[in-house]
């Protein structure tokens with residue numbers, strides 16, 4: 001369910017015509033719907049209302065302060081993976097007691113910042129990291145609450161670049177090393193073992209891998225319990241997929257049912273780190289057609305958004321539905337929708353059947369709310385797009401379009 005629908009032949013974000021936003025803000029522009037974001041959060045969070053839990057939105061999916069503040073206002077916490085994300089979360093008013101910190105490469109400076117903020121929990125990904133956090137906590141006179149991120153070695157059946165819970169991935173600690181690591185953690189000064197964590201991958205379209213991972217974590221928890229180590233938090237990560245094309249991922253309620261069934265009376269507070277499922281279909285990227293071009297083998301639609309603005313098609317071969325902002329009856333053709341970047345890998349769609357579009361026309365790239373702006377870059381010295389949050393019949397620019405001055409702001413020419 002999302003709030004980007006046609007009304008009287010024009011695409012709207014909630015009550016606002018997309019063309020009106022473009023007239024004001026230009027293209028390319030990311031547009032998000034507050035009603036959709038709110039609905040998605042409430043459905044996900046509400047699905048677990050029968051047990052103690054904390055929904056920690058995964059900041060990397062879309063890191064705009066307005067989005068973080070919105071989820072914060074709905075009772076959410078956050079999952080962070082860097083000092084930059086910690087800074088954003090705090091700036092958006094997220095309480096440290098609702099922040100969990102994952103990631104394989106936390107630096108000393110980042111660890112110190114998170115210790116000083118007294119976040120809820122570090123999700124530890126290696127022995128060396130555990131030692132580093134213990135040392136820093138001791139040096140700062142703090143106690144670090146920790147969970148070990150366990151790699152349960154289950155196949156999430158997703159794109160290999162975004163599978164994280166298999167033995168060959170860099171993430172987490174192997175299940176058979178976990179017991180020893182927990183015993184070790186219990187002996188370390190200034191470390192308080194409070195949880196167990198896993199995150200097996202992203203864009204999962206089946207509940208089974210989540211259930212399989214939970215089964216393995218349960219067994220581990222029981223073994224830990226037998227050794228006198230009990231944990232208060234069970235963090236199951238994120239990963240629930242969304243429909244981009246014809247995928248049929250489980251509804252959050254179905255996902256919750258499968259998890260709650262497998263919990264089977266296990267008593268602890270569940271933590272979730274959903275990203276994509278909350279924001280993916282709550283955002284679109286609007287781009288303008290610059291030119292069309294036909295070669296002996298192809299029709300190209302050249303638009304003003306490129307792989308620097310939305311890298312998912314180029315990086316993962318990901319599908320994003322593309323539709324005209326003002327649709328009307330016309331012939332269709334099979335096209336490549338490409339950007340202005342000087343790379344043949346710069347495309348938003350390949351071999352796609354679309355209505356025959358004209359230069360100047362607006363296209364909406366759907367399902368662009370997750371890993372869209374947050375993965376954008378300035379490649380080819382392109383200022384990054386504006387971001388807009390629609391709220392009923394009004395809208396707010398929640399990030400201004402970058403300027404050319406922004407591009408060179410941090411650069412300096414040394415004496416020549």
Ligand SMILES: Cc1ncc(COP(=O)(O)O)c(C=O)c1O
Pocket residue numbers: 058061079102103164199201202203237238239240273274275276277
């Ligand atoms: C540790 C961790 N938690 C949560 C997420 C969010 O994943 P998703 O956007 O698939 O829900 C990710 C990204 O895959 C992650 O690496």
Ligand SMILES: N[C@@H](CCCC[NH3+])C(=O)O
Pocket residue numbers: 060162202203312370371375
């Ligand atoms: N960036 C990926 C998801 C990666 C999740 C990070 N752990 C995507 O666009 O699908």
